[in-house]
Amino acid sequence: xxxxxxxxxxxxxxxxxxxxxxxxxxxxxxxxxxxxxxxxxxxxxxxxxxxxxxxxxxxxxxxxxxxxxxxxxxxxxxxxxxxxxxxxxxxxxxxxxxxxxxxxxxxxxxxxxxxxxxxxxxxxxxxxxxxxxxxxxxxxxxxxxxxxxxxxxxxxxxxxxxxxxxxxxxxxxxxxxxxxxxxxxxxxxxxxxxxxxxxxxxxxxxxxxxxxxxxxxxxxxxxxxxxxxxxxxxxxxxxxxxxxxxxxxxxxxxxxxxxxxxxxxxxxxxxxxxxxxxxxxxxxxxxxxxxxxxxxxxxxxxxxxxxxxxxxxxxxxxxxxxxxxxxxxxxxxxxxxxxxxxxxxxxxxxxxxxxxxxxxxxxxxxxxxxxxxxxxxxxxxxxxxxxxxxxxxxxxxxxxxxxxxxxxxxxxxxxxxxxxxxxxxxxxxxxxxxxxxxxxxxxxxxxxxxxxxxxxxxxxxxxxxxxxxxxxxxxxxxxxxx
Ligand code: NAD
Numbered sequence: 246x247x248x249x250x251x252x253x254x255x256x257x258x259x260x261x262x263x264x265x266x267x268x269x270x271x272x273x274x275x276x277x278x279x280x281x282x283x284x285x286x287x288x289x290x291x292x293x294x295x296x297x298x299x300x301x302x303x304x305x306x307x308x309x310x311x312x313x314x315x316x317x318x319x320x321x322x323x324x325x326x327x328x329x330x331x332x333x334x335x336x337x338x339x340x341x342x343x344x345x346x347x348x349x350x351x352x353x354x355x356x357x358x359x360x361x362x363x364x365x366x367x368x369x370x371x372x373x374x375x376x377x378x379x380x381x382x383x384x385x386x387x388x389x390x391x392x393x394x395x396x397x398x399x400x401x402x403x404x405x406x407x408x409x410x411x412x413x414x415x416x417x418x419x420x421x422x423x424x425x426x427x428x429x430x431x432x433x434x435x436x437x438x439x440x441x442x443x444x445x446x447x448x449x450x451x452x453x454x455x456x457x458x459x460x461x462x463x464x465x466x467x468x469x470x471x472x473x474x475x476x477x478x479x480x481x482x483x484x485x486x487x488x489x490x491x492x493x494x495x496x497x498x499x500x501x502x503x504x505x506x507x508x509x510x511x512x513x514x515x516x517x518x519x520x521x522x523x524x525x526x527x528x529x530x531x532x533x534x535x536x537x538x539x540x541x542x543x544x545x546x547x548x549x550x551x552x553x554x555x556x557x558x559x560x561x562x563x564x565x566x567x568x569x570x571x572x573x574x575x576x577x578x579x580x581x582x583x584x585x586x587x588x589x590x591x592x593x594x595x596x597x598x599x600x601x602x603x604x605x606x607x608x609x610x611x612x613x614x615x616x617x618x619x620x621x622x623x624x625x626x627x628x629x630x631x632x633x634x635x636x637x638x639x640x641x642x643x644x645x646x647x648x649x650x651x652x653x654x655x656x657x658x659x660x661x662x663x664x665x666x667x668x669x670x671x672x673x674x675x676x677x678x679x680x681x682x683x684x685x686x687x688x689x690x691x692x693x694x695x696x697x698x699x700x701x702x703x704x705x706x707x708x709x710x711x712x713x714x715x716x717x718x719x720x721x722x723x724x725x726x727x
Contacts, residue, residue, distance in 0.1 A: 253665040255288035257356050259348065261339065261372055262363035263293025263304070267391065269311040271422075272363060273332075275658030277312050280328045281320055282654070284662060292351055294337040294344065295364075304334030339364060339371040345379040358386040359664050366393060370407040377411040387664050389418045392483055393474065394673070397689070398682035405675040414675055418664050423484045424671040425656030425663075428615040428641075429491060432584075435607075435617060435640065437496050442607070445588070448566040452589045452604065452721075455570040456488050458611075459577035459726045463529065463704075464541050464551065472542035475549040476526075480573040482685045486513065487673070488584055488611075489569060493559055502669040506677055513680040517558045519688050525711040526697060527552035529576040532704035538575075550699045551575045554712035555688075556719075568719065572712060576704040578726045582611035585724050600633045608637070608724075616641035 258276075260268050273293075279285045293304050312325055335351070337344030352358060360376060362369050369390055376382040390408070395401030408417055423429060436442055445451070458480055464471040471479065490509035497504035529551050531537040538551045552574030559569065588605040603622040610616050618637035625632040654662070663671055700709040707713065707726050716723055 250282050250284045252284055252286050253357075253662055255286045255356050256359060256665045257290045257292070257352055258359045258361065258661070258665070259292045259294050260361045260363055261294050261337065261368075262361075263334065264295040264297050264299070264307060265363055268293070268361075268363045269307065270315050271657045272361065272661065273308050273311050274315040274317070275655060275661065277316050277320075277325070277328050278318055279654065279658050279662060280331075281318060281324060284654075285331075288356070289331050290351070290353070290356075291332045292348070293332065293334045294348065295334075296336070296338060298336050299334050301333045305329045305332055308332055339368040339375065345375055345381070349379055349381050352381060357665050357667075358383060359389065359661075360386065361389040361661070363391055366391070366395075366404070369404060373408050373411045382411065385416070385667075386412075387416050387418055387667070388412055389420055389661070389664055391420055393478065394419055394483070394678050395682060396474065396478060398679060398686050401678050401682050405679065409675075415669065417675070418660075418669060419673040419675070419678060420660055421483050421487050421673055422656040422660065423487055423611070424491075424673075425660040426611050426615065427653045427659075428609055428611050428617060429488070430671075431617060431641070432491055432609050433500075437500075443496065447563045450588055451567050452587045453568045453570060453719075454489075454492060454587065455585045455716075455723060456485055456492075456572075456583075457585075457724070457726060458485060458573040458582045459579060459707075460573075460575050461577060461580045461705075463535060463576050464538070468542040471551075472544050472547055472549045476551060476553040476573050476575070477685055477689055481553060481555075481571060482681050483673075483678075485571050485573060486681050486684075489571065492584055492586065493564060493569070495563070500670065502672075503674075505670050506674045510674070510677050510680055511561075512559060513677065513684060515559045515561045515564075516684050517560055518684075519555050519557050521691060521695065523556040523715065524688065524692070525552075525554040525709055525715055526550035526692065526699040527574065527702040527709040527712070528699040529574075529704050530701050532576070535576075535704060537701075548696075548698055552577075552699070552702060552708045552712070554708060554715055556715055570716060570721075570723070572708060572723070574702075574708050578705055578707055580613060581726050583724070584609040584611075587721075596631050596633060600631065603633055603635055606724075 260272055262268055276285065276291060308329060309325055335344045335347050337348060362372055373388065395404050436446065490512045493512045494508040497508045527550060528538040539545050539547050554572035557569050586607040590602055590604055594600050606620040608618045617640040619640055620635045620637050622633050622635050625634040660671060700711055702709040707723065713723065
Protein backbone atom coordinates (compact mmCIF):
# COMPACT_ATOMS: atom_id res chain seq x y z
CA UNK A 246 0.00 0.00 0.00
CA UNK A 247 1.45 3.40 -0.95
CA UNK A 248 1.37 6.21 1.58
CA UNK A 249 -0.64 9.23 0.52
CA UNK A 250 1.00 12.43 1.73
CA UNK A 251 -1.08 15.46 0.95
CA UNK A 252 1.01 18.64 1.13
CA UNK A 253 -0.41 21.42 3.30
CA UNK A 254 -0.75 25.03 2.17
CA UNK A 255 2.38 27.20 2.43
CA UNK A 256 2.72 28.66 5.91
CA UNK A 257 4.61 30.96 8.25
CA UNK A 258 4.99 29.12 11.56
CA UNK A 259 6.47 31.02 14.49
CA UNK A 260 7.59 28.90 17.44
CA UNK A 261 7.73 31.02 20.56
CA UNK A 262 10.11 29.21 22.90
CA UNK A 263 11.94 27.91 19.82
CA UNK A 264 15.11 27.19 21.83
CA UNK A 265 13.29 25.30 24.59
CA UNK A 266 13.10 21.62 25.45
CA UNK A 267 9.77 20.90 23.75
CA UNK A 268 10.68 22.76 20.56
CA UNK A 269 14.05 21.05 20.15
CA UNK A 270 12.93 17.58 21.24
CA UNK A 271 9.55 17.33 19.54
CA UNK A 272 8.38 20.25 17.40
CA UNK A 273 11.42 20.90 15.18
CA UNK A 274 12.42 17.24 14.62
CA UNK A 275 8.74 16.57 13.86
CA UNK A 276 8.63 19.35 11.27
CA UNK A 277 11.81 17.96 9.75
CA UNK A 278 10.14 14.56 9.35
CA UNK A 279 7.16 16.23 7.65
CA UNK A 280 9.66 17.96 5.35
CA UNK A 281 11.20 14.59 4.49
CA UNK A 282 7.79 13.08 3.80
CA UNK A 283 7.06 15.82 1.27
CA UNK A 284 4.16 17.23 3.25
CA UNK A 285 5.80 20.61 3.90
CA UNK A 286 5.65 22.91 0.87
CA UNK A 287 8.84 24.59 -0.37
CA UNK A 288 7.55 28.05 0.54
CA UNK A 289 7.04 27.10 4.21
CA UNK A 290 8.81 29.37 6.69
CA UNK A 291 9.67 28.41 10.29
CA UNK A 292 10.71 31.14 12.68
CA UNK A 293 12.21 30.26 16.04
CA UNK A 294 11.50 33.05 18.53
CA UNK A 295 12.87 33.10 22.04
CA UNK A 296 14.67 35.12 24.65
CA UNK A 297 18.26 34.25 23.73
CA UNK A 298 20.23 36.53 21.41
CA UNK A 299 21.15 34.25 18.51
CA UNK A 300 21.95 34.72 14.84
CA UNK A 301 20.08 32.66 12.22
CA UNK A 302 23.19 30.51 11.81
CA UNK A 303 23.54 29.87 15.53
CA UNK A 304 19.89 28.85 15.71
CA UNK A 305 20.21 26.56 12.70
CA UNK A 306 23.09 24.83 14.50
CA UNK A 307 20.76 24.21 17.44
CA UNK A 308 18.10 22.81 15.12
CA UNK A 309 20.69 20.68 13.27
CA UNK A 310 21.80 19.17 16.59
CA UNK A 311 18.17 18.57 17.60
CA UNK A 312 17.50 16.73 14.34
CA UNK A 313 20.63 14.63 14.80
CA UNK A 314 19.48 13.64 18.28
CA UNK A 315 15.71 13.37 17.86
CA UNK A 316 15.01 13.29 14.12
CA UNK A 317 15.13 9.45 14.00
CA UNK A 318 14.34 8.44 10.37
CA UNK A 319 17.13 8.06 7.76
CA UNK A 320 18.24 11.28 6.14
CA UNK A 321 21.19 12.96 4.44
CA UNK A 322 23.01 16.21 5.22
CA UNK A 323 21.44 17.83 2.18
CA UNK A 324 17.94 16.99 3.52
CA UNK A 325 18.85 18.84 6.70
CA UNK A 326 20.32 21.80 4.78
CA UNK A 327 17.22 22.08 2.66
CA UNK A 328 15.02 22.07 5.77
CA UNK A 329 17.24 24.60 7.53
CA UNK A 330 17.01 26.99 4.58
CA UNK A 331 13.40 27.54 5.72
CA UNK A 332 14.34 28.16 9.33
CA UNK A 333 15.30 31.53 10.81
CA UNK A 334 15.49 33.05 14.27
CA UNK A 335 14.37 36.16 16.10
CA UNK A 336 15.12 37.35 19.58
CA UNK A 337 11.65 38.21 20.88
CA UNK A 338 10.58 39.21 24.36
CA UNK A 339 7.02 38.19 25.23
CA UNK A 340 6.97 40.78 27.98
CA UNK A 341 8.67 43.63 26.17
CA UNK A 342 8.95 45.26 22.76
CA UNK A 343 12.09 43.48 21.49
CA UNK A 344 11.67 41.61 18.24
CA UNK A 345 8.03 42.30 17.44
CA UNK A 346 8.57 44.74 14.58
CA UNK A 347 11.07 42.30 13.03
CA UNK A 348 8.57 39.46 13.38
CA UNK A 349 5.89 41.50 11.65
CA UNK A 350 8.23 42.23 8.75
CA UNK A 351 8.85 38.49 8.28
CA UNK A 352 5.14 37.75 7.82
CA UNK A 353 4.04 37.21 4.22
CA UNK A 354 0.59 37.96 2.88
CA UNK A 355 -1.49 35.08 1.58
CA UNK A 356 0.20 32.39 3.71
CA UNK A 357 -1.29 30.49 6.64
CA UNK A 358 -0.04 32.15 9.82
CA UNK A 359 0.41 29.98 12.91
CA UNK A 360 2.01 30.79 16.26
CA UNK A 361 3.08 27.97 18.57
CA UNK A 362 3.18 29.08 22.22
CA UNK A 363 5.89 26.69 23.46
CA UNK A 364 6.66 28.83 26.50
CA UNK A 365 5.59 28.85 30.14
CA UNK A 366 1.79 29.26 30.42
CA UNK A 367 2.34 32.51 32.36
CA UNK A 368 3.43 34.03 29.03
CA UNK A 369 0.42 32.91 26.93
CA UNK A 370 -1.53 36.08 27.69
CA UNK A 371 1.48 38.31 26.93
CA UNK A 372 2.05 36.64 23.57
CA UNK A 373 -1.62 36.93 22.60
CA UNK A 374 -1.58 40.59 23.59
CA UNK A 375 1.64 41.38 21.66
CA UNK A 376 0.50 39.59 18.50
CA UNK A 377 -2.61 41.74 18.56
CA UNK A 378 -0.90 45.00 19.55
CA UNK A 379 1.69 44.70 16.77
CA UNK A 380 -0.96 43.75 14.26
CA UNK A 381 0.75 40.45 13.45
CA UNK A 382 -2.20 38.10 13.96
CA UNK A 383 -4.86 38.21 11.28
CA UNK A 384 -8.47 37.01 11.23
CA UNK A 385 -7.52 33.50 10.18
CA UNK A 386 -4.20 33.20 12.09
CA UNK A 387 -3.94 30.29 14.52
CA UNK A 388 -2.34 29.93 17.92
CA UNK A 389 -1.25 26.63 19.46
CA UNK A 390 -1.16 26.46 23.25
CA UNK A 391 0.59 23.82 25.30
CA UNK A 392 -0.39 22.16 28.53
CA UNK A 393 -0.84 22.83 31.37
CA UNK A 394 -3.99 24.75 30.54
CA UNK A 395 -4.56 26.25 33.98
CA UNK A 396 -4.17 24.47 37.31
CA UNK A 397 -7.86 24.46 38.24
CA UNK A 398 -11.19 25.66 36.87
CA UNK A 399 -10.63 29.26 37.90
CA UNK A 400 -7.21 29.62 36.25
CA UNK A 401 -8.38 27.76 33.12
CA UNK A 402 -11.36 30.12 32.83
CA UNK A 403 -9.07 33.12 33.26
CA UNK A 404 -6.73 31.79 30.56
CA UNK A 405 -9.61 31.12 28.18
CA UNK A 406 -10.89 34.65 28.82
CA UNK A 407 -7.43 36.17 28.18
CA UNK A 408 -6.99 34.32 24.89
CA UNK A 409 -10.58 35.13 23.90
CA UNK A 410 -9.79 38.85 24.08
CA UNK A 411 -7.67 38.50 20.95
CA UNK A 412 -8.58 35.18 19.31
CA UNK A 413 -11.82 33.45 18.42
CA UNK A 414 -12.29 29.86 19.61
CA UNK A 415 -11.76 28.54 16.07
CA UNK A 416 -8.28 30.12 16.06
CA UNK A 417 -7.15 28.47 19.32
CA UNK A 418 -5.55 25.00 19.18
CA UNK A 419 -5.14 23.55 22.71
CA UNK A 420 -2.79 20.67 22.17
CA UNK A 421 -2.97 17.28 23.89
CA UNK A 422 -0.45 15.16 22.07
CA UNK A 423 -2.22 11.94 23.11
CA UNK A 424 -4.94 12.84 20.61
CA UNK A 425 -2.35 12.96 17.83
CA UNK A 426 -1.33 9.34 18.27
CA UNK A 427 -2.04 7.04 15.34
CA UNK A 428 -3.69 4.45 17.57
CA UNK A 429 -6.03 6.95 19.19
CA UNK A 430 -7.39 7.80 15.78
CA UNK A 431 -7.47 4.15 14.89
CA UNK A 432 -9.63 3.62 17.95
CA UNK A 433 -12.22 5.92 16.40
CA UNK A 434 -11.93 4.08 13.08
CA UNK A 435 -12.41 0.73 14.82
CA UNK A 436 -15.38 1.99 16.84
CA UNK A 437 -17.19 3.91 14.15
CA UNK A 438 -16.02 2.22 10.96
CA UNK A 439 -17.13 -1.31 11.89
CA UNK A 440 -20.53 -2.75 12.65
CA UNK A 441 -18.91 -5.33 14.88
CA UNK A 442 -18.18 -3.37 18.02
CA UNK A 443 -20.72 -0.59 18.44
CA UNK A 444 -23.71 -2.84 19.26
CA UNK A 445 -21.64 -4.37 22.09
CA UNK A 446 -20.23 -1.06 23.26
CA UNK A 447 -22.29 -0.59 26.41
CA UNK A 448 -22.83 -1.72 29.99
CA UNK A 449 -24.76 -4.79 28.90
CA UNK A 450 -21.68 -6.36 27.31
CA UNK A 451 -18.70 -4.49 28.74
CA UNK A 452 -17.66 -5.48 32.25
CA UNK A 453 -15.26 -2.59 32.85
CA UNK A 454 -12.71 -0.35 31.18
CA UNK A 455 -9.22 0.33 32.48
CA UNK A 456 -6.89 3.07 31.34
CA UNK A 457 -3.24 2.95 32.38
CA UNK A 458 -0.52 5.48 31.64
CA UNK A 459 2.66 4.27 33.36
CA UNK A 460 6.04 5.96 33.14
CA UNK A 461 9.39 4.61 34.29
CA UNK A 462 10.93 8.06 34.72
CA UNK A 463 10.71 10.08 37.91
CA UNK A 464 10.11 13.83 38.04
CA UNK A 465 13.61 14.49 36.65
CA UNK A 466 14.45 18.16 36.29
CA UNK A 467 10.79 19.19 36.46
CA UNK A 468 10.54 18.73 40.25
CA UNK A 469 9.58 22.32 41.02
CA UNK A 470 6.73 22.34 38.51
CA UNK A 471 5.60 18.79 39.24
CA UNK A 472 5.33 19.26 42.99
CA UNK A 473 2.83 22.08 42.38
CA UNK A 474 0.89 19.88 40.03
CA UNK A 475 0.91 16.10 40.70
CA UNK A 476 -0.39 13.18 38.66
CA UNK A 477 -4.03 14.28 38.80
CA UNK A 478 -3.39 17.67 37.23
CA UNK A 479 -0.46 16.65 35.05
CA UNK A 480 -1.95 13.48 33.53
CA UNK A 481 -5.53 12.65 34.53
CA UNK A 482 -7.21 16.00 33.88
CA UNK A 483 -5.94 16.04 30.30
CA UNK A 484 -4.51 12.84 28.77
CA UNK A 485 -6.48 10.17 30.63
CA UNK A 486 -9.74 12.09 30.40
CA UNK A 487 -9.30 12.59 26.68
CA UNK A 488 -8.81 8.86 26.23
CA UNK A 489 -11.83 8.14 28.39
CA UNK A 490 -13.91 10.52 26.26
CA UNK A 491 -12.95 8.82 23.00
CA UNK A 492 -13.76 5.40 24.42
CA UNK A 493 -17.08 6.40 25.96
CA UNK A 494 -18.54 9.03 23.62
CA UNK A 495 -21.62 8.49 21.48
CA UNK A 496 -20.99 8.27 17.73
CA UNK A 497 -20.77 11.85 16.44
CA UNK A 498 -22.98 12.54 13.43
CA UNK A 499 -19.86 13.27 11.38
CA UNK A 500 -16.10 13.38 11.87
CA UNK A 501 -16.06 17.11 12.25
CA UNK A 502 -14.38 19.16 15.01
CA UNK A 503 -17.46 20.40 16.82
CA UNK A 504 -19.49 17.22 16.35
CA UNK A 505 -16.67 15.19 17.95
CA UNK A 506 -15.97 17.69 20.70
CA UNK A 507 -19.67 18.06 21.58
CA UNK A 508 -19.83 14.31 22.21
CA UNK A 509 -16.63 14.32 24.31
CA UNK A 510 -17.99 17.18 26.39
CA UNK A 511 -21.17 15.19 27.16
CA UNK A 512 -19.04 12.35 28.55
CA UNK A 513 -17.12 14.65 30.89
CA UNK A 514 -20.35 16.22 32.09
CA UNK A 515 -21.82 12.77 32.82
CA UNK A 516 -18.86 11.62 34.95
CA UNK A 517 -19.75 10.82 38.55
CA UNK A 518 -17.78 12.47 41.35
CA UNK A 519 -15.09 10.15 42.72
CA UNK A 520 -15.75 8.76 46.20
CA UNK A 521 -12.73 9.08 48.53
CA UNK A 522 -12.57 5.28 48.96
CA UNK A 523 -12.34 4.93 45.17
CA UNK A 524 -9.17 6.99 45.05
CA UNK A 525 -5.57 5.94 45.73
CA UNK A 526 -2.62 8.32 45.75
CA UNK A 527 1.03 7.35 45.96
CA UNK A 528 4.59 8.66 46.06
CA UNK A 529 7.52 6.61 44.81
CA UNK A 530 10.26 5.40 47.16
CA UNK A 531 14.01 5.55 46.64
CA UNK A 532 15.61 2.93 44.43
CA UNK A 533 19.37 2.41 44.53
CA UNK A 534 20.92 5.65 43.31
CA UNK A 535 17.54 7.15 42.49
CA UNK A 536 16.04 9.45 45.17
CA UNK A 537 12.51 9.08 46.48
CA UNK A 538 9.81 11.49 45.32
CA UNK A 539 10.18 13.94 48.21
CA UNK A 540 13.96 14.23 47.74
CA UNK A 541 13.54 14.55 43.98
CA UNK A 542 11.25 17.56 44.40
CA UNK A 543 13.30 18.86 47.34
CA UNK A 544 10.26 19.06 49.60
CA UNK A 545 10.49 16.67 52.59
CA UNK A 546 6.84 17.26 53.54
CA UNK A 547 5.36 17.09 50.06
CA UNK A 548 1.84 15.65 49.80
CA UNK A 549 1.78 15.73 46.02
CA UNK A 550 1.03 12.41 44.31
CA UNK A 551 3.31 10.83 41.72
CA UNK A 552 0.70 8.09 41.27
CA UNK A 553 -3.07 8.11 41.23
CA UNK A 554 -5.65 5.39 40.64
CA UNK A 555 -9.40 5.90 40.72
CA UNK A 556 -12.72 4.36 39.88
CA UNK A 557 -15.53 6.34 38.33
CA UNK A 558 -18.81 5.83 36.48
CA UNK A 559 -20.47 7.61 33.62
CA UNK A 560 -24.09 8.32 34.43
CA UNK A 561 -25.88 7.76 31.16
CA UNK A 562 -27.89 4.97 29.55
CA UNK A 563 -24.93 3.49 27.71
CA UNK A 564 -22.57 3.19 30.66
CA UNK A 565 -24.58 2.96 33.89
CA UNK A 566 -23.09 -0.06 35.69
CA UNK A 567 -19.73 -0.23 33.88
CA UNK A 568 -16.89 1.06 36.07
CA UNK A 569 -13.98 2.97 34.54
CA UNK A 570 -10.65 2.49 36.33
CA UNK A 571 -7.89 4.99 35.65
CA UNK A 572 -4.30 4.91 36.88
CA UNK A 573 -1.12 6.77 36.09
CA UNK A 574 2.22 7.06 37.81
CA UNK A 575 5.92 7.69 37.63
CA UNK A 576 8.72 5.22 38.31
CA UNK A 577 6.50 2.29 37.51
CA UNK A 578 7.48 -1.17 36.30
CA UNK A 579 7.42 -0.30 32.60
CA UNK A 580 6.62 2.56 30.26
CA UNK A 581 3.22 1.56 29.06
CA UNK A 582 0.02 3.33 28.04
CA UNK A 583 -3.03 1.32 27.20
CA UNK A 584 -6.78 1.22 27.33
CA UNK A 585 -8.41 -2.15 27.94
CA UNK A 586 -12.09 -2.66 27.19
CA UNK A 587 -12.91 -5.85 29.08
CA UNK A 588 -16.06 -7.62 27.96
CA UNK A 589 -18.28 -9.74 30.20
CA UNK A 590 -18.01 -13.50 30.34
CA UNK A 591 -20.39 -15.57 28.28
CA UNK A 592 -23.66 -16.04 30.22
CA UNK A 593 -23.10 -19.81 30.40
CA UNK A 594 -20.07 -21.95 29.65
CA UNK A 595 -20.97 -25.01 27.59
CA UNK A 596 -17.44 -26.31 28.17
CA UNK A 597 -17.95 -26.87 31.88
CA UNK A 598 -16.12 -25.58 34.95
CA UNK A 599 -12.71 -26.88 33.82
CA UNK A 600 -12.70 -24.48 30.88
CA UNK A 601 -11.92 -21.64 33.30
CA UNK A 602 -13.08 -18.07 33.02
CA UNK A 603 -12.51 -16.20 29.76
CA UNK A 604 -13.23 -12.65 28.74
CA UNK A 605 -12.67 -10.86 25.47
CA UNK A 606 -10.63 -7.70 25.82
CA UNK A 607 -10.03 -5.02 23.24
CA UNK A 608 -6.66 -3.51 24.09
CA UNK A 609 -5.63 -0.20 22.60
CA UNK A 610 -1.93 0.24 23.19
CA UNK A 611 -0.50 3.73 22.83
CA UNK A 612 3.08 3.10 23.87
CA UNK A 613 5.37 1.42 23.33
CA UNK A 614 4.43 -0.69 20.28
CA UNK A 615 1.28 1.22 19.29
CA UNK A 616 -1.46 -1.14 18.19
CA UNK A 617 -4.87 -2.64 18.82
CA UNK A 618 -5.43 -6.27 19.80
CA UNK A 619 -8.55 -8.24 20.55
CA UNK A 620 -8.20 -11.10 23.00
CA UNK A 621 -10.36 -13.95 21.75
CA UNK A 622 -10.94 -17.35 23.28
CA UNK A 623 -10.12 -20.37 21.14
CA UNK A 624 -9.47 -24.05 21.60
CA UNK A 625 -5.93 -24.82 22.68
CA UNK A 626 -4.54 -26.78 19.74
CA UNK A 627 -3.72 -30.44 20.13
CA UNK A 628 -5.25 -33.48 21.72
CA UNK A 629 -6.52 -33.57 25.25
CA UNK A 630 -10.09 -32.44 24.96
CA UNK A 631 -11.60 -29.00 24.88
CA UNK A 632 -9.18 -26.74 26.65
CA UNK A 633 -9.69 -23.02 26.06
CA UNK A 634 -7.01 -20.40 25.68
CA UNK A 635 -7.10 -16.61 25.11
CA UNK A 636 -5.01 -15.32 22.20
CA UNK A 637 -4.55 -11.75 20.99
CA UNK A 638 -5.76 -10.99 17.48
CA UNK A 639 -3.69 -8.17 15.97
CA UNK A 640 -6.09 -5.57 14.62
CA UNK A 641 -3.45 -3.07 13.57
CA UNK A 642 -2.35 -5.05 10.58
CA UNK A 643 1.07 -3.40 10.53
CA UNK A 644 2.22 -6.04 8.06
CA UNK A 645 -0.70 -5.48 5.71
CA UNK A 646 -0.08 -1.74 5.76
CA UNK A 647 3.64 -2.24 5.16
CA UNK A 648 5.99 0.72 5.34
CA UNK A 649 3.07 3.11 5.84
CA UNK A 650 2.78 1.99 9.42
CA UNK A 651 6.43 2.88 10.01
CA UNK A 652 6.39 6.30 8.37
CA UNK A 653 3.15 7.44 10.00
CA UNK A 654 3.72 10.85 11.55
CA UNK A 655 4.27 11.09 15.27
CA UNK A 656 1.75 12.90 17.42
CA UNK A 657 3.25 16.39 17.40
CA UNK A 658 3.96 16.55 13.69
CA UNK A 659 0.50 15.28 12.81
CA UNK A 660 -1.10 17.86 15.06
CA UNK A 661 0.99 20.73 13.68
CA UNK A 662 -0.07 19.76 10.15
CA UNK A 663 -3.70 19.80 11.37
CA UNK A 664 -3.14 23.35 12.65
CA UNK A 665 -1.91 24.42 9.21
CA UNK A 666 -4.93 22.72 7.62
CA UNK A 667 -7.24 24.43 10.09
CA UNK A 668 -8.64 21.17 11.46
CA UNK A 669 -9.46 21.34 15.19
CA UNK A 670 -10.90 17.82 15.60
CA UNK A 671 -7.93 16.58 17.62
CA UNK A 672 -7.61 19.68 19.80
CA UNK A 673 -9.43 20.49 23.02
CA UNK A 674 -12.11 23.13 23.02
CA UNK A 675 -12.25 25.70 25.82
CA UNK A 676 -15.47 24.31 27.34
CA UNK A 677 -14.01 20.77 27.34
CA UNK A 678 -10.99 21.87 29.33
CA UNK A 679 -13.17 23.76 31.79
CA UNK A 680 -15.51 20.76 32.21
CA UNK A 681 -12.50 18.51 32.89
CA UNK A 682 -11.33 20.86 35.63
CA UNK A 683 -14.87 20.99 37.07
CA UNK A 684 -14.62 17.23 37.59
CA UNK A 685 -11.05 17.11 38.94
CA UNK A 686 -11.24 20.20 41.20
CA UNK A 687 -13.55 18.64 43.86
CA UNK A 688 -11.37 15.50 43.93
CA UNK A 689 -8.27 17.58 44.63
CA UNK A 690 -10.09 19.84 47.10
CA UNK A 691 -11.39 16.71 48.87
CA UNK A 692 -7.96 15.24 49.56
CA UNK A 693 -6.59 18.65 50.52
CA UNK A 694 -9.43 19.04 53.06
CA UNK A 695 -8.74 15.54 54.42
CA UNK A 696 -5.00 16.23 54.64
CA UNK A 697 -4.53 13.05 52.67
CA UNK A 698 -0.95 11.75 52.58
CA UNK A 699 0.00 9.70 49.49
CA UNK A 700 1.00 6.07 50.14
CA UNK A 701 4.61 5.13 49.40
CA UNK A 702 5.20 2.62 46.60
CA UNK A 703 8.30 0.83 45.39
CA UNK A 704 9.98 2.18 42.30
CA UNK A 705 9.59 -0.35 39.51
CA UNK A 706 6.28 -1.62 40.89
CA UNK A 707 2.64 -1.26 39.80
CA UNK A 708 1.93 1.40 42.42
CA UNK A 709 0.68 1.15 46.01
CA UNK A 710 -1.01 -2.04 47.24
CA UNK A 711 -4.25 -0.08 47.70
CA UNK A 712 -4.44 0.44 43.95
CA UNK A 713 -4.50 -3.31 43.42
CA UNK A 714 -7.18 -3.58 46.10
CA UNK A 715 -9.33 -1.01 44.30
CA UNK A 716 -10.05 -3.64 41.63
CA UNK A 717 -9.60 -6.69 43.80
CA UNK A 718 -12.53 -5.59 45.98
CA UNK A 719 -14.68 -5.62 42.84
CA UNK A 720 -13.47 -9.09 41.84
CA UNK A 721 -11.32 -7.67 39.03
CA UNK A 722 -7.64 -7.29 38.25
CA UNK A 723 -5.49 -4.63 36.63
CA UNK A 724 -3.75 -5.80 33.51
CA UNK A 725 -0.07 -6.29 34.03
CA UNK A 726 2.11 -3.25 33.28
CA UNK A 727 4.70 -4.42 30.75
P1 NAD B 1 11.80 25.51 28.35
O1 NAD B 1 12.01 26.17 29.68
O2 NAD B 1 12.76 24.46 27.91
O3 NAD B 1 11.79 26.64 27.21
C1 NAD B 1 11.16 27.87 27.40
C2 NAD B 1 11.34 28.74 26.16
O4 NAD B 1 10.64 29.97 26.40
C3 NAD B 1 12.79 29.10 25.83
O5 NAD B 1 12.95 29.05 24.43
C4 NAD B 1 12.90 30.55 26.30
O6 NAD B 1 13.85 31.33 25.59
C5 NAD B 1 11.50 31.05 26.01
N1 NAD B 1 11.15 32.22 26.82
C6 NAD B 1 11.19 32.36 28.17
N2 NAD B 1 10.83 33.62 28.51
C7 NAD B 1 10.55 34.27 27.37
C8 NAD B 1 10.13 35.60 27.07
N3 NAD B 1 9.91 36.52 28.01
N4 NAD B 1 9.92 35.92 25.78
C9 NAD B 1 10.12 35.01 24.78
N5 NAD B 1 10.52 33.74 25.01
C10 NAD B 1 10.74 33.39 26.29
O7 NAD B 1 10.29 24.97 28.35
P2 NAD B 1 9.69 23.69 27.59
O8 NAD B 1 9.96 22.48 28.41
O9 NAD B 1 10.13 23.72 26.18
O10 NAD B 1 8.11 23.95 27.69
C11 NAD B 1 7.43 24.91 26.90
C12 NAD B 1 5.93 24.77 27.12
O11 NAD B 1 5.53 23.47 26.72
C13 NAD B 1 5.48 24.91 28.58
O12 NAD B 1 4.19 25.47 28.58
C14 NAD B 1 5.40 23.47 29.06
O13 NAD B 1 4.49 23.32 30.13
C15 NAD B 1 4.87 22.81 27.80
N6 NAD B 1 5.17 21.37 27.72
C16 NAD B 1 6.47 20.93 27.67
C17 NAD B 1 6.72 19.58 27.55
C18 NAD B 1 8.12 19.05 27.46
O14 NAD B 1 8.26 17.84 27.24
N7 NAD B 1 9.14 19.87 27.59
C19 NAD B 1 5.65 18.66 27.48
C20 NAD B 1 4.34 19.14 27.52
C21 NAD B 1 4.13 20.50 27.63
